[in-house]
Structures are given as structure tokens and as C-alpha cells.
Amino acid sequence: MYSIFLAVFASAGFITLQIFRSQASYILILKFYTIFEYAVIAYFLMSVLKNQLIITLLKYSIVAFTLISVYFYFVSDLHKLNKYPSVIEFLLFIVFIIYFFYEKMKTVIIYPLYQSTTFWICVAFFLYFTGNFFFFLFSNPASTPEFKKQMILIYSFVTITKNFILSLSLLPNEPIEISDDELRIPTDINLDEFTVTNSKKL
Amino acid sequence: MFFLQVSASSDVSKLMFIGSVGMITLAVGIIVFVIMHQRKVIRYHIQMKKLEAEKQQIYLNASIRFQEEERQRIAADLHDDAGPLLATARLYLNENLVNQDKPQQLQSIFSAKQILDDAILLIRNISHSLMPPTLKNFGLESATTDLFQKISGSGTINASARFHDYRERLKVEQELLVFRVIQELVNNIIKHSNSAFIHLTQNATTNNLYIRLHHDGKGIVQSEFDKLNHTSSGLGLKNIASRIKVLNGRILFEIDSSQTYYKVTLEIPKESII
Numbered sequence: 103m104y105s106i107f108l109a110v111f112a113s114a115g116f117i118t119l120q121i122f123r124s125q126a127s128y129i130l131i132l133k134f135y136t137i138f139e140y141a142v143i144a145y146f147l148m149s150v151l152k153n154q155l156i157i158t159l160l161k162y163s164i165v166a167f168t169l170i171s172v173y174f175y176f177v178s179d180l181h182k183l184n185k186y187p188s189v190i191e192f193l194l195f196i197v198f199i200i201y202f203f204y205e206k207m208k209t210v211i212i213y214p215l216y217q218s219t220t221f222w223i224c225v226a227f228f229l230y231f232t233g234n235f236f237f238f239l240f241s242n243p244a245s246t247p248e249f250k251k252q253m254i255l256i257y258s259f260v261t262i263t264k265n266f267i268l269s270l271s272l273l274p275n276e277p278i279e280i281s282d283d284e285l286r287i288p289t290d291i292n293l294d295e296f297t298v299t300n301s302k303k304l
Numbered sequence: 305m306f307f308l309q310v311s312a313s314s315d316v317s318k319l320m321f322i323g324s325v326g327m328i329t330l331a332v333g334i335i336v337f338v339i340m341h342q343r344k345v346i347r348y349h350i351q352m353k354k355l356e357a358e359k360q361q362i363y364l365n366a367s368i369r370f371q372e373e374e375r376q377r378i379a380a381d382l383h384d385d386a387g388p389l390l391a392t393a394r395l396y397l398n399e400n401l402v403n404q405d406k407p408q409q410l411q412s413i414f415s416a417k418q419i420l421d422d423a424i425l426l427i428r429n430i431s432h433s434l435m436p437p438t439l440k441n442f443g444l445e446s447a448t449t450d451l452f453q454k455i456s457g458s459g460t461i462n463a464s465a466r467f468h469d470y471r472e473r474l475k476v477e478q479e480l481l482v483f484r485v486i487q488e489l490v491n492n493i494i495k496h497s498n499s500a501f502i503h504l505t506q507n508a509t510t511n512n513l514y515i516r517l518h519h520d521g522k523g524i525v526q527s528e529f530d531k532l533n534h535t536s537s538g539l540g541l542k543n544i545a546s547r548i549k550v551l552n553g554r555i556l557f558e559i560d561s562s563q564t565y566y567k568v569t570l571e572i573p574k575e576s577i578i
Contacts, residue, residue: 150402164568202339207345215342232331236323240316249317256324260342287556287569293466294567 133175133187139193140167143227148196149222152205156198163194188238199228222271226264233260279300359533366542381430389423411531435480444479445470448486448504455502461494465504469527474513474574481570482515485555488519488544489568497521507518508574515570523566529557 127279143158149158160254171187179186202224206215237256287293396416401409439447445467455463474482486504493502499521507514524532532541548555553572560567 107532140559194451200334203334207338207342212346212349214346215339228329229331232327233324235327236320239323240320252317252321257425260324260363277337286497287514287571288509291509292508293505295466296506 104294105178109132133171133184139173139248140164140171141197144198146223146288147195147202150224151198152209153201159258160198167191167194168265185238185241189235191236192235195227195231196235199224203228218270222267226271229267230260230264233263310345316498323335331539358490360549362533363511363542366539367546368390370539370543378430378434381426385426386423389426393419393423395533436483439479439483440476443470443473444483445506447479447483448506451483451487452502452504456491460497462501463490463503467506467507468505469508470513472508472574474572478551478572481551482513482570484571485547486515486517487545488540492540493517493519493521497523499523511574513570513574515572517568518560518565520565523559523568524557525559525566526557529555 137236141164144164148157151160159281167190170190174184174187206218206221234257237253237260242255392415396412396419401412404412436447438450448465448467451463452463455461473479490502493499495520501517501520502516503518505516505518529541533545544555548570551572553570555571556567556569558567558569559565
């Protein structure tokens with residue numbers, strides 16, 4: 103799903119920039135890309151996390167993030183990419199992925215985490231978001247060419263690493279988790295109904 | 305080198321470079337920590353599994369020991385009680401009986417008959433202790449109710465049992481194991497808890513049978529049960545655990561949320577492995 107999403111946006115970006123030579127359309131596509139990227143990764147995290155509260159938070163954060171992005175779309179220049187939605191997105195995902203690691207550390211005890219596909223997907227995104235965080239935070243269209251070159255280098259290195267780990271993540275065969283041996287008594291059966299006639303504690 | 309040249313020309317560039325490298329290092333650090341920590345947890349889990357296997361071995365040994373003790377008890381009962389009784393009866397019915405006069409003959413036969421009756425009763429008692437007839441003929445519900453009535457009848461403790469849903473009987477072997485577990489639990493409660501009442505409740509779901517014992521004396525919780533199971537003493541608790549294991553069931557010792565009663569809950573699968 104993520105690959106299809108990337109392919110669609112990369113093609114759209116290429117067409118607008120190289121064929122139509124429209125910078126404004128390209129920026130618009132990038133703005134949409136940020137919103138969809140957030141939604142896709144949030145949806146993925148929703149499917150791998152177990153805590154219902156975090157899942158609900160992620161669900162509502164998609165709506166909130168879309169609204170923030172739309173707001174920044176209207177307040178910022180049409181020809182410039184506003185960095186704040188991306189910075190917010192990166193910060194949120196860094197936090198959510200750290201929570202994912204915490205949850206996995208707590209619950210998966212049957213097999214090593216590096217055998218898990220979802221773990222490596224999260225590792226890839228985690229490296230991508232942490233590595234590019236400062237890039238987006240300090241990104242400035244009016245930067246010097248050297249600075250831009252450095253930005254592109256960092257961004258490319260991190261993105262290639264992400265895509266490399268993402269492609270490798272499909273290799274491990276994730277074992278099925280076995281449930282624990284705890285006794286869970288059904289709540290709908292009556293086991294506590296009795297009359298006490300001579301308890302010492304009454 | 306390129307980064308160093310750029311970093312010298314701009315503070316922001318330097319900050320971005322250091323920040324990015326720092327963030328990547330931190331991310332890698334977190335990932336390595338997660339993997340290492342989880343490996344440690346897995347090692348601990350494997351260690352626990354090993355301990356669990358050792359515990360199973362202790363259960364098995366306890367079960368074998370219990371079986372041996374039971375055999376010795378039966379042998380002792382037969383040797384010390386039934387043996388002398390039958391020997392005495394044989395003495396009354398010896399070859400001199402035909403030489404005795406009529407009243408003496410009748411007296412000897414009557415005495416021998418009484419001794420044989422006692423021997424029959426003794427053997428019946430031994431047999432009943434091996435397999436209670438109520439349990440065999442009428443099932444777990446009747447045997448348990450009977451047991452609780454007998455306990456209550458002694459007047460020292462108020463005991464009652466209520467079966468909510470026992471329309472479908474377990475297999476006889478399962479019932480015997482469950483009954484033995486109940487007996488052992490009740491025995492422990494009477495011996496150690498100093499409680500004034502014991503109440504047993506039974507209920508069932510489609511797949512499992514549930515039995516819960518409540519008492520108001522001094523009880524134990526699951527952690528204490530697990531701890532006692534690991535110690536060399538406490539054969540009774542090991543027997544309970546091994547029987548539950550054979551039944552493929554589970555047991556839970558807990559205290560009521562009101563902190564007034566202790567509860568012991570048994571979960572027995574209806575389709576057991578035995």
C-alpha cells in the first residue's frame with residue numbers, strides 16, 4: 103500500500119515538475135503528499151499497536167493533522183512548501199513509534215523482534231523521521247546552494263536507508279504469537295452466589 | 305569533508321548536521337536497546353520455561369510418591385487389619401471345630417461370621433477410599449454434596465455446595481481427579497485456615513467446568529501457591545497441581561475484592577486429555 107502510494111505521488115510530482123513545469127502544482131502535490139503520508143503511516147501503526155487509547159489517538163490525529171495541514175496551506179505561500187506540518191508529523195510519529203517499541207518490548211517474548219516484519223517497517227520509518235527531523239526543521243528555500251546540497255545529501259541518505267530497510271522488512275517470517283497461560287474466568291458465569299450464616303468476619 | 309566545509313560556513317548548517325547525526329545515533333541507539341532488551345527478556349523467558357519443566361518434574365515425582373504412599377497405606381490396612389481378622393476367623397474355623405460340641409461349634413461359627421463381617425466392612429472401607437461409590441454411581445455433584453454434608457454434620461464448620469450447571473457429567477476418571485482436588489483443598493482449609501465456613505459453587509460454559517471454593521479463614525493467593533509448589537514440602541499442594549495438570553485445567557488462588565474471603569477457582573476443560 104505504501105509502495106503504491108509512493109509510486110502515485112512520485113509519478114504525479116515528476117509529471118508536474120518535468121512535463122508541465124509547474125512549480126505551484128508540484129508544491130500542491132507535496133502538500134497533499136504530507137497529508138496522505140500521515141494517514142497511511144498512522145493507519146499502519148493503528149493496525150500494529152494494541153493499546154486502544156493510542157489507536158483512538160492515532161485515529162483522531164489523522165483528522166487533526168489534515169485540518170492543520172489545510173490551515174497551513176491557506177496561510178502559507180502557494181509557491182512555497184510550509185515546513186510545520188512535516189515537523190508536526192515527524193514529531194508525532196517519533197513518539198508513536200517509540201511507543202510501538204515499548205509495547206513490543208512488553209509483550210513479545212516468544213520470538214526475537216528482528217524476526218518481525220512490522221518491527222523493521224517501524225525501524226525504517228523511525229530512522230526516516232528522526233534523520234530528517236532537523237532537515238525539515240531548518241529547511242529554508244532561501245538557503246545557500248552548499249546548504250541545500252547538504253540538506254539533499256542528508257535527506258537522500260536517510261530516505262534510501264528507509265527504503266532499503268522497508269524492502270528488507272518483507273524478508274523475515276513473523277512467528278505467530280502464543281497467548282499466555284493465565285486463567286481468565288468468564289465474567290458472565292455465576293460463581294460467587296452463596297449465603298454466609300456463621301462467618302467469623304461478619 | 306564536505307559536511308565540515310559547509311559547517312564552517314554556517315551555524316544553521318552545523319546545527320542541522322549535528323542534529324541529524326545526533327537524531328540518527330539516538331534512533332539507532334533506541335533500536336539496539338529495544339533488540340538487546342527483548343533478547344534479555346527472551347532469555348529470561350526460556351529460563352522460566354526451564355524452571356517450569358523442573359516444576360513439572362517435581363509434580364510428577366510428587367504424584368509417583370503419592371501413589372506409592374497410597375499403595376503402602378492400602379498394603380498396611382490389608383496387612384495390619386484385614387490379615388489378622390482373617391487369621392482369627394481361620395482359627396475359629398480350624399480342624400478342631402468338628403470335634404467340638406454343638407453349642408461350642410455354633411459359638412465358633414458365630415464369632416468367625418462376625419470377624420468375617422468386620423473384614424468385609426474393612427475391605428469395603430478401603431475400596432470406598434479408593435473410589436467413593438457415590439462418585440462412581442451418582443457423579444461429582446452427589447459426591448461433593450455428600451462430602452460437604454458430612455463436614456457440616458461434624459458441627460465444627462459450616463459447609464455447603466451448590467451446583468448451578470452440571471447436566472453434562474465429566475468422565476469418571478475426570479470426576480475422580482476433580483473430587484480428589486476438592487477433597488485436598490477442603491482438607492487444607494479445615495486443617496490450616498481456621499475458617500468458619502466453606503462454600504463450593506459450580507458453573508459451566510460450553511467448553512469448561514468451573515468450581516470455586518470460598519472460605520473465610522487464613523488462605524493463600526496465587527503467588528504463595530506457586531512459591532509453596534517450588535519448595536520441597538507441601539505434598540498436598542503438589543498433588544493438587546499435578547492432578548490439575550493431568551486434567552489440563554487451571555487453578556487460581558485469590559482473595560476477594562472485599563478482602564473478606566479467600567477463593568480458589570478451578571477451570572476444567574470438558575474435553576480433557578484423559
